[in-house]
Amino acid sequence: MWEYTDKVKEHFLNPRNVGEIENPDGVAEVGSLACGDALKLTFKLDENKKIKDAKFKTFGCASAIASSSALTEMIKGMTVEEALKVTNQDIAGYLGGLPDEKMHCSVMGKQALEKAVENYRGAPPLEAGAKIICECFGVTDKEIERAVRENNLSTVEDVTNYTKAGGGCGNCHDAIQQIIDQVRSEPKTDTKPKLTNIQKIRLIEETIEREIRPSLKHDGGDIEIIDIIGNRVIVATRGACSTCKASDITLKHFVEHRLKEFVSPDIVVEEVAK
């Protein structure tokens, strides 16, 4: 028998916001029947671009249903930018904690939220270049990397608990171990204190203002931050940059380089779809 908190039980027995919003602003489906849990999330914004309503439909165990219920309650009243800052840890925390083996339920909530926001923004699919590591559950290297980094995981078993990766045939265990080793060997975690999301956003803004914008302006160009999702900085090019054929080289070699140097080596700069 799982040791569920009273809050988990309560949200399972009396789930909030079950259903689907008609004509939603954002919608996402994650998981599948085969892997044993799946979540469909819909949300609608009000005139102030705040999440007015969020609803879910979940196939899964008690903690999957409770996590979905918690997520919809948490993001109501937030802007999508604020909602994106909700982590799987926040969802688990809201419920008073989840058993380790059930952390993937909170990760599923986080994934659905990200996908629904993407759907709202009409942005391209997440994390181009991601590669499927766990074939059984369709988990990518980027997802594993992120789970390892954000939850400070150290074993394959941890990764399985958080992402399901490695929970099927087990053929990917070596690959998962490699990702863990690689993430854990990154020096920054020891040397630099971990930034909170707000500190990181501020640091990115300051760095752009101080180190990047003056050079761009010099050439008649500019960039604008559209969003920051974890370590992904989404920018739009303005002025001369927006028509410049070499702007992506500028973004990668100049903007990203500077942000990696001043903020975090994990920063990736992406240009919003034109």
Added chain:
Amino acid sequence: MSIIYLDNNATTQVSEEVQETMMPYFRELYGNPSSMHTFGGQVGREIRTARERVAALLDALPEEIIFTSCGTESDNTAIRSALAIHPDRKHIITSRVEHPAIHVLCAQLAMQGYRITELPVDKNGLIDLENLEKNLTPDTAVVSLMWGNNETGVIFPVEKAAQMAHEKGVLFHTDAVQSAGKIPVNMKTNVIDMLSMSGHKLHAPKGIGILYVRRGTRFSPFLIGGHQEKGRRGGTENTPGIIGLGKACELADKNMQKENTEVKRLRDKLEKELLARIPQSRVNGDTVNRLPNTTNISFEYVEGEAILLLMNELGICASSGSACTSGSLQPSHVLRAMGVPFTMAHGSIRFSLSIYNTEKEIDFVIEKMPAIIERLRGMSPYWNTAQSSCASK
């Protein structure tokens, strides 16, 4: 809230008569049966009676019964004994749906260099005896097949399988933990060499089991130490457990008829009504070759753990083969071996009855289950689509 216990393949309630029989052996008659004094020696007499009672249930000889601590110990002992007496043989045949006591042991033996053949099962959970025959080789040390499956209740033709093994000079063991006491087991009319049984599945307490070893079968003990059980299993006897198991076997023998008429009727009623009242549900496993007390039903588009917890709110106890209840991410190995689709396996519930269940309890479960499944399907993102696609057909 009263409990409706339909999880008797997991464990059973110790029956009142069994408990009464055991009670004196905790505080009054606590002597060691090996002692020289009458105080201890009189307990030895009760152990003898218990051994006779167990033997009677199995139509075996008392000397063929070795008391152990549980079914798992019996299974481990049987396999290791077979390997020890045939050190030159490196092959074991078992099935893909065995209890972990066999399955995990064999996986470990495989790492030590043994060759393991796991016979597949068909969609009804049955094995193909021709396939067994094909796999028997001079290198085969033992065949171990379970008599009744714990998850589906499917019965394997172990008596025939034992004959086939014998024709090739191979030892045969069966895990009869789920079948002993539920269906007739007659060791006089079959040639099975070793059989495992567990007390707590037939209303005796946990922590007591037996290994049947046919007279004349060579045997190598697993627990070495004292002379207990004629040196075949060291360790001071679990006297209350053994005496309780003896009583439980006597009762099981007496209740065998009821188990196969009344319990079976309630099981069939439960199954028939749930299938009729809940759309997109089906039984897993063969319904002919099956224990009288077990039914395993899948409810599509919902997940087993969620079903169990809602049943729990009403005091109804059962089990599930879903991934979420096992702590792993894959549904039950038994259902997977049968090729039950993941979508069905995740929503599987096992109901296992006992002679202590009443018609009223079964009616209550029949009444409550449809609403539980409906409630969860109402939350499931797949249910609407599934329903509309069915309606359009």
